[in-house]
Amino acid sequence: MAGLTLSPRLSAIAAQVPQGARLTDVGTDHAYLPTALLLAGRIHQAEATDVNERPLRRGRETATLYGVSERINFQLRDGLDGIRGPETDTVVIAGMGGELIARILERAPWTREKLLLLQPMTAQAELRQWLTGHGYAIQGETLVREGEKFYQILRVQGGEARPYTQGELWAGRQRQGEESPHRLDFLTQLIQRRRHALAGMASSAKTLPEELQQMEALVEELEDMREEWSRWQR
8 A cells, every 4th residue: 555554464354354344343453444545536525433532533544644544434343333334345454353354243243244354453253153153254365474474354244154163263265276375384284283282181181072073073184184284275
């Protein structure tokens, strides 16, 4: 984005905002995303919300610095509370836990009619499970890497979705032919962490047999997904 350099995570989100979108950025913090989109001419105005005044103050400072403060409507709001559907067609909720994102959407059922760009920091599996069970369909996912950390960006709209397997809930649904240069490393890291969790469960007297079986099945499916992805790249 011209005039303001975004992190890889925010750049990947910005790239998916449609030209001329009526954007609502939930939990905007420094308002880097709407500011960059305005500077690039991708959008003409935006709404930026946060539950606390301090992040909104930082956002206003950013918007003022880059001369776009009159085109961003800063609102002190809890998620999407108080926002009416016609005000926006694209909603970004990034940098929050997956369970919090689900709670925000649950209070705003009108979002089924909008484009949602969601970037959960935690509980990605829980968020996918909630979305597919509440009238949302994940149209695609983008995987971004910053150092050793991976970020999953979900492109979501209202609609019916084929149920996800446990592996897909954790890693996202992979499609042959899609470009995702970080996916192999992401799957490898995910498998390593689930194996570590499995070892801890196996050594604990509190672990129920069915819990151990579920984790073993998850690790096996993730390994199959990695093999499938590797085969597609040959």
